[in-house]
Amino acid sequence: MQNxxxxxELSMDELVIVSSEMERAKKSKALAYVLLIxxxxxxxxxxxxxHIGMGILNIxxxxxxxxxxxxxxxILWVIELILLSGAVxxxxxxxxxxxxxxxxMLRNRY
Structure with missing residues (x-):
């Protein structure tokens, strides 16, 4: 909601930048579930x-x-299955x- x-507050050009960078950086729920399974x-x-520490804890x-x-x-696997969507x-x-x-920040520089 905060986003x-x-x-x-962003211009159209700034929204395009955020959107394209987000497409590149976002994590996939489907891939996360495949990796979990x-x-x-x-x-x-x-x-x-x-979550490197949690990955090591899983091992x-x-x-x-x-x-x-x-x-x-x-037990851990079932908990992970339930919580994974929210984590992504x-x-x-x-x-x-x-x-x-x-x-x-870039806008404020120029």
Whole structure:
């Protein structure tokens, strides 16, 4: 919602810049889910989203869960499945806000 308000302050040229940069930088929910389903044990979906620490934690939990017949990892996997969509939205919103801010800073320079 805040991004919509910030976008209203931009000119058409600035909106085009933000839109094209956002297309290049945004993360895909579909790809994040594919990575979770097929490579979730290695935390690849977390590395894709830039959550390096969580990716490493996924690997540690998976290795630990091998000792306990996979139960801890299955619980984590279901939680990840539920929360992944919101995580991608949050990252994309944050990136868009950053791009809007950068465009405004450039405008103020000139």
């Amino acid at each position: 919509v308000i910030l976008k209203k 097929f490579l979730g044990t290695l935390g690849v979906h977390r590395f894709y989203l830039g 540690v939990v998976f290795v630990f869960s091998l000792l306990l017949l996979g139960l801890p990892y299955m 939205d949050k990252i994309n919103t944050r990136k868009e806000m950053e791009l809007i801010h950068n465009v405004k």
